[in-house]
Amino acid sequence: xxxxNETAFATALPKIILNGQGQSQNVLGDVQxxxxxxxxxxxxxxxxxxxxxxxVGIPMHxxxxxxxxxxxxxxxxxxxxxxxxxxxxxxxxxxxxxxIPHAFKVVGNVKCKAIVTVIPSGIEEMFESLAALPPGPPDxxxxxxxxxxxxxxxx
Numbered sequence: 001x002x003x004x005n006e007t008a009f010a011t012a013l014p015k016i017i018l019n020g021q022g023q024s025q026n027v028l029g030d031v032q033x034x035x036x037x038x039x040x041x042x043x044x045x046x047x048x049x050x051x052x053x054x055x056v057g058i059p060m061h062x063x064x065x066x067x068x069x070x071x072x073x074x075x076x077x078x079x080x081x082x083x084x085x086x087x088x089x090x091x092x093x094x095x096x097x098x099x100i101p102h103a104f105k106v107v108g109n110v111k112c113k114a115i116v117t118v119i120p121s122g123i124e125e126m127f128e129s130l131a132a133l134p135p136g137p138p139d140x141x142x143x144x145x146x147x148x149x150x151x152x153x154x155x
Contacts, residue, residue: 012042022049023124025131028138029056038121046121051113057105064151067119068096070104075112079104101155126150 015036022033029052036047060080070077071093079086079094081102088094096102106112129146133139144154 012040012044015040025127027127027130028133028143030058031056032116032127034124034127035115037124041121043121044119046118046124048116048118048124048127049113050116051111052106053111054106054108058103060101060103060155061147061152062101062155063096063098064153065098065120066123066151067098069117069119070094070096071115071117073113073115075106075110075114076108077104077112077114078107123150126152 017035022035023037024031024033026032031051033049033051034046035049036045038044038046057078070079070088072088072090074090076087076089079088079096079102081096081100086094087107126146126149130143133142147153
């Protein structure tokens with residue numbers, strides 16, 4: 001607010017995202033759909049739907065710029081953080097603040113669907129760059145360089 005009580009209004013507009021809608025991509029084996037990007041939320045947050053087979057996961061890493069919230073819709077995911085491993089199932093959530101190392105993996109014998117909210121937005125640009133890498137085993141140096149530009153590093 002400024003001195004004459006004017007309020008700055010957001011430029012984002014309401015948006016309905018129906019089931020099956022969004023930008024789908026495969027990010028190094030992580031099958032995801034961007035449901036809301038920073039373009040939709042004025043940069044406030046990004047919402048991603050992940051739907052993955054058992055075994056899919058991300059090794060220990062740290063975000064310098066983003067907080068994450070995972071909400072498990074179906075299946076199970078195992079999260080490792082602060083020296084503990086926790087199994088989350090349908091309806092469970094985890095908040096992962098920036099600068100806290102963590103890893104996760106889909107476990108069990110069924111696919112896992114999770115809604116991931118990332119605050120603030122911007123991570124979707126990194127996901128798009130990773131999804132554009134050539135098929136086959138990923139070049140870890142390229143992956144690390146793309147992630148580093150977003151302030152994410154592997155431990």
